Amino acid sequence: MKKFVNDPKQFVPEMLQGIALANPDTLKYVPDYNLIMRSDAPNANKVSIVQGSGSGHEPAHVMVVGKGMLDAACPGDVFAAPPMDYVLETTKLVASPKGVLLLVNNYTGDRMAFEMAQEMAEAEDIKVRTLFIDDDVSVQNSTYTVGRRGVAGNFFVMKAVGAAAEEGADLDEVVRIGEKVNSVTRTMGMALTACTPPAKGSPLFELGDDEIEMGVGIHGEPGRRRAKMKPANDIIDEMLEAVVTDLPYESGDRVALMINGLGGTPISELYLLYGRAHRQLADKGITVGRSYVGEYCTSLDMAGASITLVKLDEEIERLLAAPAEIAIRTF
Amino acid sequence: MKKFVNDPKQFVPEMLQGIALANPDTLKYVPDYNLIMRSDAPNANKVSIVQGSGSGHEPAHVMVVGKGMLDAACPGDVFAAPPMDYVLETTKLVASPKGVLLLVNNYTGDRMAFEMAQEMAEAEDIKVRTLFIDDDVSVQNSTYTVGRRGVAGNFFVMKAVGAAAEEGADLDEVVRIGEKVNSVTRTMGMALTACTPPAKGSPLFELGDDEIEMGVGIHGEPGRRRAKMKPANDIIDEMLEAVVTDLPYESGDRVALMINGLGGTPISELYLLYGRAHRQLADKGITVGRSYVGEYCTSLDMAGASITLVKLDEEIERLLAAPAEIAIRTF
Numbered sequence: 001m002k003k004f005v006n007d008p009k010q011f012v013p014e015m016l017q018g019i020a021l022a023n024p025d026t027l028k029y030v031p032d033y034n035l036i037m038r039s040d041a042p043n044a045n046k047v048s049i050v051q052g053s054g055s056g057h058e059p060a061h062v063m064v065v066g067k068g069m070l071d072a073a074c075p076g077d078v079f080a081a082p083p084m085d086y087v088l089e090t091t092k093l094v095a096s097p098k099g100v101l102l103l104v105n106n107y108t109g110d111r112m113a114f115e116m117a118q119e120m121a122e123a124e125d126i127k128v129r130t131l132f133i134d135d136d137v138s139v140q141n142s143t144y145t146v147g148r149r150g151v152a153g154n155f156f157v158m159k160a161v162g163a164a165a166e167e168g169a170d171l172d173e174v175v176r177i178g179e180k181v182n183s184v185t186r187t188m189g190m191a192l193t194a195c196t197p198p199a200k201g202s203p204l205f206e207l208g209d210d211e212i213e214m215g216v217g218i219h220g221e222p223g224r225r226r227a228k229m230k231p232a233n234d235i236i237d238e239m240l241e242a243v244v245t246d247l248p249y250e251s252g253d254r255v256a257l258m259i260n261g262l263g264g265t266p267i268s269e270l271y272l273l274y275g276r277a278h279r280q281l282a283d284k285g286i287t288v289g290r291s292y293v294g295e296y297c298t299s300l301d302m303a304g305a306s307i308t309l310v311k312l313d314e315e316i317e318r319l320l321a322a323p324a325e326i327a328i329r330t331f
Numbered sequence: 332m333k334k335f336v337n338d339p340k341q342f343v344p345e346m347l348q349g350i351a352l353a354n355p356d357t358l359k360y361v362p363d364y365n366l367i368m369r370s371d372a373p374n375a376n377k378v379s380i381v382q383g384s385g386s387g388h389e390p391a392h393v394m395v396v397g398k399g400m401l402d403a404a405c406p407g408d409v410f411a412a413p414p415m416d417y418v419l420e421t422t423k424l425v426a427s428p429k430g431v432l433l434l435v436n437n438y439t440g441d442r443m444a445f446e447m448a449q450e451m452a453e454a455e456d457i458k459v460r461t462l463f464i465d466d467d468v469s470v471q472n473s474t475y476t477v478g479r480r481g482v483a484g485n486f487f488v489m490k491a492v493g494a495a496a497e498e499g500a501d502l503d504e505v506v507r508i509g510e511k512v513n514s515v516t517r518t519m520g521m522a523l524t525a526c527t528p529p530a531k532g533s534p535l536f537e538l539g540d541d542e543i544e545m546g547v548g549i550h551g552e553p554g555r556r557r558a559k560m561k562p563a564n565d566i567i568d569e570m571l572e573a574v575v576t577d578l579p580y581e582s583g584d585r586v587a588l589m590i591n592g593l594g595g596t597p598i599s600e601l602y603l604l605y606g607r608a609h610r611q612l613a614d615k616g617i618t619v620g621r622s623y624v625g626e627y628c629t630s631l632d633m634a635g636a637s638i639t640l641v642k643l644d645e646e647i648e649r650l651l652a653a654p655a656e657i658a659i660r661t662f
Contacts, residue, residue: 002560002634003523004567004600014607015600018604022602022605059598209333268387269335271353272346273335291353300599
């Protein structure tokens with residue numbers, strides 16, 4: 001295994017310590033519950049936003065804690081849901097009189113942890129709601145889900161509810177916005193290579209030298225089909241078609257377009273994919289109003305990419321454009 | 332080869348098209364000279380800043396064009412210096428009465444192209460200066476250089492001169508600042524894996540399953556030594572020691588600390604390295620005033636990282652903190 005790791009069991013805590021040390025004025029790391037939170041949370045004047053999931057998808061979610069985004073992130077170990085009691089403690093730590101919104105990508109393990117935590121938080125009189133994100137069009141039920149998976153589209157839900165909460169929206173309103181963004185967001189991903197979890201030390205699945213996995217999940221779950229390697233344009237065209245026809249996005253629509261790297265793909269290749277997708281959308285009469293190219297939701301060191309579209313209206317576009325101050329914005 | 336590529340000869344132009352399409356209001360792509368420039372350049376009230384180099388180091392330099400950073404970037408093909416006449420045309424396109432500063436990482440091919448372009452631009456009465464960056468402590472002369480190589484530390488030179496130019500500093504002053512930042516900046520990198528240029532289609536050098544290259548160059552040039560794979564802390568400690576003792580950085584100093592990914596390493600691992608480096612510096616009495624974790628200067632899909640330190644004073648810290656608006660800042 002060629003990775004920067006000491007003891008694999010300490011991989012996540014050591015990463016979290018690094019995040020906190022790099023952001024001493026704005027973030028804190030709470031080792032007892034393995035969480036990253038805003039130093040100034042909870043803020044009694046805003047709904048608190050929390051997201052958790054297995055680690056290995058960074059920057060999601062521990063590196064997008066900050067003003068205008070999450071108030072806290074409670075990660076599990078690599079590709080493992082956070083323990084229910086850690087979710088509960090996170091919820092208690094950021095509990096605001098205006099309430100707490102828990103964002104969860106739709107995986108069975110995460111749902112269980114967050115639903116139980118919600119119940120227990122409510123028993124302690126905390127106002128809390130849960131919102132599930134399921135933007136992945138690749139497959140319906142899958143290895144770890146009933147229903148669709150939640151993948152890189154979660155960025156847009158976080159960004160919109162984070163901005164709305166910062167503006168002072170109440171919990172019902174924040175939930176309305178989150179559900180609306182999720183309902184107009186669609187993603188599909190693909191893998192050029194497998195990923196290697198630190199504790200396993202070898203690739204999570206086998207992929208031949210000339211093979212790719214179309215519709216892969218962010219934990220390496222099978223997608224729609226195993227295919228032969230092909231030119232970049234053919235790959236992105238297939239993914240774009242699957243996404244566009246799903247909502248569907250139609251001529252006259254204005255969208256946000258995200259090309260997300262899965263961890264091992266350089267940004268040069270992502271911009272090449274972006275250019276093709278942008279032109280193909282223009283040919284369909286669909287206008288790109290906002291562009292996102294980079295790593296937003298990864299799968300450790302997997303080479304590959306996903307494409308996400310969000311149908312924009314005035315409200316969503318305003319919330320996506322609102323300022324945010326997060327760890328990984330370091331220019 | 333598992334990469335997002337169509338025709339390898341079109342890899343760079345297709346990437347540049349993507350950058351321009353993602354930033355329609357602020358950037359333009361000039362296909363005739365393979366360059367990316369600010370739409371509003373030249374600005375008669377500021378010195379124009381240009382950097383060029385081989386491609387394959389993105390986001391450097393084509394993705395850091397924008398307000399407070401570069402006015403234009405003129406990339407060559409992957410790992411190849413830009414043609415001299417393209418550098419000249421770029422210089423002419425952004426020529427401002429206040430002058431043009433050409434930034435060049437110290438590689439022989441790049442030096443030749445830029446020095447000849449400077450001479451020809453001066454013959455056309457353009458006020459132009461050239462500044463060479465040589466922050467890499469790994470080796471003295473190397474495969475492609477006389478003297479030290481210029482690597483990820485170039486970010487800090489670009490950022491500081493970009494900010495100074497935006498404030499209206501004259502050409503002498505901008506050069507003074509760039510030389511000062513370069514003189515207090517030191518970097519060392521290492522590779523876990525080789526990188527694969529699109530046109531070659533196979534790894535550029537051989538590295539065994541249990542081997543790493545300490546002090547690697549950003550084109551895969553040999554470093555100080557081939558070593559056995561070892562824990563993350565041991566790797567970063569060795570690099571930190573090489574960097575700290577070079578300037579040297581001393582107890583009481585305040586520094587910027589950058590952990591830069593080389594393209595194939597996920598950001599989770601970079602934060603793990605960051606945490607260790609930050610604590611080691613604290614033990615030496617060196618305070619981290621500004622933190623940078625992510626990809627700044629890569630080597631295609633190489634897995635690996637570099638560490639950069641910049642000794643801060645009031646002037647440098649102010650310029651590094653000044654706002655910048657660039658392509659890859661997309662939250």
